[in-house]
Amino acid sequence: MEGMTPPHGHGGGGLPGAATTVLVLLVAAGGYLCAVRRAKRRNAVRGWNSWRSVSFLTGLALLGIALLPPLGHTAHTDFRAHMAQHMLVGMYAPLALALAAPLTLALRALPADRARQATAVLHSPPARVLSHPAVALLLSTGTLALLYFTPLYDTAMVHPAGSRLLHTHFLLSGYLFAHVMAGPDPAPHRAGVPVRLVYLGIAIAFHALVAQAMYGGFFVQIHAPVVQVQQGAEIMYYGGDVAELLLAVALVATWRPERRVRVWGKAERRGPDAAAAPYRAR
Template structure:
């Protein structure tokens, strides 16, 4: 089974390059912006471009293993690296005060509060995986390039949201304590481990692909998912200061309420 031609072919990677260039410009007008943030965001952009270009995969474009590699890059590894670049904090420091207030009001909106919750983010993330592989949706994406693109967009946004609310340096509303977020991350790790084993065995999944491709894709999900989630856990615990948790939480809430750090 071969994927239809991707509608975003060159345009989507080009948009990522433009976004990376915009980030670089903002860092140039923001004195003292940490180099590690720049490196992280640019790494995320490179991973995202690689995920959007199946020709860079070691397997053919229509191979299920290529699809799974794209899923790992677009939905897990690239979002984490992008989030660790703290793009929202950079934007708020670089733009004029009045524009910062507009962005702040948007981020304090009910819609953002509704989705900026680790449980909601987890549901969107894992739910997308379940729907894609347990229903005929995957086969439909193979035939319909527009649907294929929408699935990539969903995984990118869901992955970014999950990384942001779990371990992102940018302020987030309704962010629970670190131990709670570690439990939520543990649920994600367990889900990926169990689901990848079911996929390897061909149980309950709806994947009209050769067995070798299905098993190879399952192995990529198992080991690649572990790597991505362990990196996310590391990002979370390295920023954790248990003795000052109350102070840090109050500071984060204050930062989110102002959202214009100048």
């Protein structure tokens, strides 16, 4: 990586891309708020926690900061900006979105038959595999070594589609990890808190290991000036610590297993809304 100039050949923060990003974020915000309104109409007795809505809009705002200029443009030419973008897209925004309980909201807003179908999907074998902490850890944190210790990062940065796929992977895998670790949304096969804390500890250690290897230049295949790579490693090290601390706090704060078991027992005996009942937002 010594003294090399970033090979990035495109400016992903151009006007058309920025306009599309703004449109997608606005549609997501509007869809969530419309679902809140519908859920309140369908569940007149039970409201929707306004902090969930604030959390969702905060997550979208963090995505906007990461993907729009100036950071969204600079991330293609400066590794430090890329790492800041990675922290926002892959860790901070997913946590805010997960805490907004979008799946619970969907179950409350959907018609009863659709809610039952969605609940069946959540209990399916693929969902059970994805909800395992090891899988979420591998997809979110484990891929960092593949990205930064192989030519994958430089290849992705050269091609516009590559950076978009990278952002999509960061967001979805980060959301999955936050959901599995601390999300208030339905996860019928979610591991117990002690197990999740162990996997969170592994994630913290792995993040630190990757950041330290990057700072020292060990195994790193990133074509960028050394100072940028080292400062990017510092952003990963300290920014990752803060994000994982917030995730640990959220894990403890959202842990209410006894209440979920009681509500699930009632759900089997309730009417057309029974499918969504186990996952009422608190």
